[in-house]
Amino acid sequence: MAPTQKLINDGNHTVDEMLAGVLAAHPNHLALAAPRAVIAKSGPRPGKVALIIGGGSGHEPTFLGFVGKGLADGCAVGNVFASPPPQPVVDAALATHGGAGVLLMYGNYAGDVMNFDMAAELLQMDNVEARTVLTTDDIASSPNPAKRRGVAGNVFIFKAAGAAADLMLPLDEVERIARHANARTYTMGVALSACSLPQTRRLNFDLPAGEMEIGMGIHGEPGIRRGPLKPADAVVDEMMDAILAEMAAPAGASVAVLVNSLGSTPLMELYILYARVAERLKLAGLGIHSSLVGPYCTSMEMAGASITVMHLDDELAKMLDHPCDCAMFRVG
Amino acid sequence: MAPTQKLINDGNHTVDEMLAGVLAAHPNHLALAAPRAVIAKSGPRPGKVALIIGGGSGHEPTFLGFVGKGLADGCAVGNVFASPPPQPVVDAALATHGGAGVLLMYGNYAGDVMNFDMAAELLQMDNVEARTVLTTDDIASSPNPAKRRGVAGNVFIFKAAGAAADLMLPLDEVERIARHANARTYTMGVALSACSLPQTRRLNFDLPAGEMEIGMGIHGEPGIRRGPLKPADAVVDEMMDAILAEMAAPAGASVAVLVNSLGSTPLMELYILYARVAERLKLAGLGIHSSLVGPYCTSMEMAGASITVMHLDDELAKMLDHPCDCAMFRVG
Known part of the structure; x- marks a missing residue:
């Protein structure tokens, strides 16, 4: 797509204009606690751990x-x-916590680590345990699991933690389930x-037509290898x-599966990928518990896709099946 | 996007490979009654009018x-x-009808008219009223409402008819509500x-970078005018x-609103459009009853968007609010 082909007004105000639209479109789900702090209309609930997520824009519906x-x-x-x-982060946490502490979750990027850590310190100074x-979850980003980036698997990982908090589990348990979910995604x-x-x-970044980068x-961070675009089944097999x-x-x-569009790759192609x-999974003797197919974690209009597999146990399956009702995602 | 950048295997088998993926991903919702005839796992129900929709592929999640x-x-x-x-069409109808007749709904395109009309005749020969x-709904496609094409407004129009059928209304009533919904979308x-x-x-088709076609x-049918891409608010105002x-x-x-991506235009831009x-609508004194924002009727990876407004009355509002549970769309 040509770089200029965007339906925007001012390139410097896209996030605030998007937020105005999101709040106007979802008045029953979302409200603004403070600038750039979006909160659920459903909260807060006394005794409930608050789950606060976040990160850069451009990945919608994430976050x-x-x-x-x-x-x-x-x-x-x-x-x-x-x-x-x-x-x-602090504003969203203070507006939503129920006195049982706050769990902050975000993808592993240097800027987010710095800012969310600072937010956690500020919350501690307000006597809110954070x-x-x-x-x-991005296995391509480093051989060392602790150094990997967080990408589309966020959907499953946040979902598991959110269910744990909704079930009124204490902060220790919500944190444990969140780490467990992340480790298996x-x-x-x-x-x-x-x-x-x-x-x-x-x-x-620059990626010539006819090439793919696995x-x-x-955000365009380098992948493992670049080469000519292969047929869908071969691309899936490599991943x-x-x-x-x-x-x-x-x-x-048993596993949960997400086949995610990075932006402009349409459902037709995602379902072709999903079939493979x-x-x-069947060849590996694994059962599919549930699936998501669509744009869940995007890079604006980037073409491409990602595959996420979460290795379930009974606890994680229960957390994924737990109902949720968000502006852009529902279960149950 | 470069024409070659597709995650597919064989360009001649994309639809069947997509269907394999759709059926694998949504086993609780969808089944195949016959080749290319997708039916809901929920049916049939005695006494219920069957609603059969359809058309070309490449518009997913439509149809x-x-x-x-x-x-x-x-x-x-x-x-x-x-x-x-x-x-x-006939296979899907025969597999799902409940003895109360069938309503066939589709966008107004010559090929669809011919094939669905033939299907209706074949059903009549089987003693199934069709x-x-x-x-x-595409107001740009002709000054004569009867000659216009059907586009993203399908979502609201099918939804209204589907709710009427789900409420066990007779064929006359389901048809009346379908026509009423179409006339107000x-x-x-x-x-x-x-x-x-x-x-x-x-x-x-050919559309130079930096240009838009309103x-x-x-499917790339000619629009009203082509010109330099304007800021989002100006584009919305024109539409x-x-x-x-x-x-x-x-x-x-009161109205229902759909801001729809034609494929690669991301949520960020759709919400910027939605805000305007x-x-x-507020300036016109109109109230927003409900909204949808996202890719609902696409042209594969085409960049662009559409705006649909349905002029509600109490009956249509009730039909839109009626619960539905589809593989790629849920209400209630």
Whole structure:
């Protein structure tokens, strides 16, 4: 897509104008506690742990689409591809916590780590107990699981933590389940094009037509390898080989699957990918408990897709099946 | 986006491979009654009118995403941008009808009219009463409402008819409500890029970077005018001027709104558009009863968006609010 082809007004105000639209479109679900601090209309509830998520904009429906009853209580909204500062994190937490502490969850990026850590300190100074759990599901981003980035697997990981909090579990338990969910969630992506940044209307990286980059991050971070675009099944096989090897789930185990569009890859292609993902899981003797197919964690109009597999146990299956009612995501 | 950048295997088999993925991903919602005839797992129900929708592929989640309890009972799946033949329409109808007749609904395109009319005749020969209602919501496609194409407004129009059928209303009433819904639904779109056809991997029309075409159809049919891409608010104003003039709703009336992505235009931009749509409706003294924002009727990876406004009355509001549970769309 040509870099200039955006339906925006001012490249420097896209996030605030988007927020105005989100709040106007979802008045029963979402409200603003303070600038860039989106909260669920359903809260707060006494005795409930508050789950606050957030990160840069441009990944919609991640993050603000996952605010609602049964999932996140609030969200701090950063600029495009940039961490929010600590203040909206603090504002969202103070507006939604029920006296049982706050769990802050976000993808593992340096800017987010710094700002959410600062927010946690500020909350402690307000005598609100705050813990943080980073998501690190992008297996292509580092051989060391602790150094990996958080990408589309956020949907499952946040969902599990949000369900735990909605079930009124204490902060220790919500944190444990969040870490457990993250440890069992594996994502790999493939990019077919760059996206363009609204501020500059320029592409954020260069990827020639006919090429793909396996393992590329959701802000254009380098992947594992670049090469000619292959048929869909071959692309899935390369990603599933890596995911299945990392996951090392025994035959008979149960998984949840997300086939995610990075932006402009349409449902037709996602379902073609899904068909092969399902075949590979069946060949590995794994059962599919539930599936999501669609744009869940995007990079604006980037072309490409990611595959996420969460290795379930009874606890995680229960958390994924727990009802949630968000502006852009519902279960149950 | 470069024409070759598709995650597919064989350009001639994308629809069948997509269908395999859809059925694998949504086993609780969807089943195949016959080749290219997708039906809801929830049916049939004795005494219920069956609603059968359909059309060409490439517009997902339209059409098959709207099959499910409370909406369509079945769907005939055509090739990319091509009408299905009569047989899957007949197969879907025979597999789902409850002895109270069948309503066939589809967008007003010559190929669909021919094939669905033939399907209606075949059903009559099987002693199944079949009526057809064409959707004609694209106000840019002709000054004559009867000659207009059916586009994203399908979502609201099918939803109203599906609710009527789910409420066990007789065929006369379901048909009346379908026609009433169609008559009060107004859509206009804007294209910022072409999409590429899987069979040829070539763009289906030419639109230079930096240009937009107002009123373009969802298969690239010519619009009203082409010109330099304007800021989002100006684009919305041009479309809303036309919609509000056609709709001629009195101040105080209530509407449903859909801001739809044609494919690669991301949620960020749709919500920026929505903010201006909401402002324009407020200025016109119209109340927003409900809103949808996202990719509901796409042209594969075409860039652009459409705005649909349905002029509600109490009956139509009730039909839109009625619960439905489809693979790719839920209400209530």
